[in-house]
Amino acid sequence: MQDNAAISAENISVGYGKITVAGNITFSLNSGEILTLIGPNGAGKSTILKSIAAQLHLVSGSVYIDKREISSMKERELSRKLSLVLTERIHAERMTCEDVVATGRYPYTGRLGLLSSEDIRIIDEAMELTGISYLKDSDIKEISDGQRQCVMLARAIAQQPKVMLLDEPTSFLDVNNKLELLSLLRKLVKEKHIAVIQSIHELDLAQRFSDKILCIKNRKADRIGTSDEIFSGDYIDRLYGISSGSFMNLYGTAEPAAVSGEPKIFVIGGGGSGVFIYHKLWRKNIPFAAGIIHKNDIEFPIAKALASVLIDENAFEAVSDKTVQKALKIMGKCSKIICCPEQFGTMNAGCIDLLKEAQKCGKLVNVEDI
């Protein structure tokens, strides 16, 4: 446990009653940092968040916020230190967005919950920061999903917590809203010195926006580390047990498994020009060969995932004769050839030989003819 950690967990197990859903979890997080929980469906990410929020009893272990154990805190003390953003929709009738944000002040108001001018200032500020001031008087049920998540974020900010928990905050949002929300979150937690623990399904977002990533698998914490530590090698494939494809760390996306069998079509690719063809052939269930792709080419991971045979060349090296011969051999076995790049350079000059051979044997076809 670090001395200055905003929140830390020491070997906690979470679950229902005595039944452990996920165990062996240890982490510590400073103010302004984001910890993201990833792992397969049903791994217990929500259960972990609920337990850290003290809404479920820990099966074992302890969670500390500001060096105080959460189970020893009174309800009010905890509510001033920890706030939530959940996925559940709000069903309350006739609640304006301002009313919703104002509920964040609950732990600070008196018996009847009347707001002081200081409370109102904090509410206004929270709405300002999340850019939803214009929604002040709108009904919470009549705004879009993206706007609603910003309102819920403002509410959680108005609670002035040390720690904020977000359960799949980006689900249901479109790509623009996802990026906006997480960028906003990044900025706010730094400014307000909040430690964030969130669960996220989108691995590309987890990779980009997290300071630390905690991976949950088989009822326990499998690995914790920075983004580059987690997204390395085939770890993500193993974490999720990806059997029908592979995860590409560089892009944070997954490709399905290649169509197996002898290649029927040879695709001359490179520089990203072949990606759409690879996908098209995959959709048509046609096994294909791709070449000659440098190992540092933008499309290399995709070609590697989708082509049944891949002819590659070492990074930053001109295509060698040996590689060209290898490619010509494979090309001879294919019935059709597609050429994707519109031009070639010194490094892939070898591909010009492939194109010439294709034209000579009359197998060259257009993309549209596939």
Next chain:
Amino acid sequence: MNKKRSTRYAAGFTLLIILTIVFFFLNLVKGSSSISAADAFYGIFGKSIDESVNTIILDIRLPRCIAAMLLGGALSISGFLLQCFFGNPIAGPYVLGISSGAKLIVALTMIFSLKNGIVLSSAVMVTASFIGSLISMGTIILISGKVKNMAQLVISGVMIGYVCSAVTELVVTFADDANIVNLHNWSMGSFSGTDRDDILVMLCIVISSSAAAFMLAKPLGAYQLGESYAENLGVNIRAFRLVLIFLSSLLSACVTAFAGPVSFVGIAVPHLMKSLFGTSKPLIIIPASFIGGAAVCMMCDLIARMLFAPVELSISTVTAVFGAPVVILIMLRRNRQKGCG
């Protein structure tokens, strides 16, 4: 709270208070014997020159009018609490079968005591009614754990209501002739026949429970966001839910004990108040529902007495005419919101 809102709140409460005063005096003035407004005013203090006016006002009209006020307020608050509890805008003591459960136990108690020649005190009636309410409430809470759909929950409540009413009918059918008249009047619902002792009991229960409900305004507001958020904000959910069940059952039990089951007020009034004030903040809606419920019940009682005088309608007949359309409006509004959400 911005200025526009405070103005709206002030205007709303002013309107409600004016309506309450108007219906209060109309209820005193109108009736089989017409009394002038001035006479009625003096009559309240027993100072009218005409002794018969004093008697009519003090012994008949005033107690009935106060009963309508208090019980109307109680029903509306009970309805609002239930709506918060179930997160369902069409929850209320009548549709969820809570009134009918109370009716059944009260009917059984009445028949038993009449048979044995015991005179029932109002406290015993309220207790019996409270037990009946809790039984129905328990059943509906068990069901609500299984069904999350708002319509299904209400249908379950209506069914509980039918079962309880059927058993009540059965019991009444086989009761002695002498009992029937008594029971029949009561089980139809009416504010008539309230005496001053009843008023005292009502006053104690309704005022204290309503005040307690008002003190719950803060956690209720948090609870409207959902249970997880409320818990995170520091609400002790278990204790809060227990208090909510206790208060809503007690308020509705008090109504059923004195006036029989009264339909739809519990749903309609809180909804109308939310529309009038443009908010669902418990701090506003609880007092508004109380005053609004009082005004609506006095209005409905006036109609029940006067429309086909000297024949008196049951109070539920009148409240249903006003209340049922409100339920339909709520559902239409919900559909519209779902459509654009």
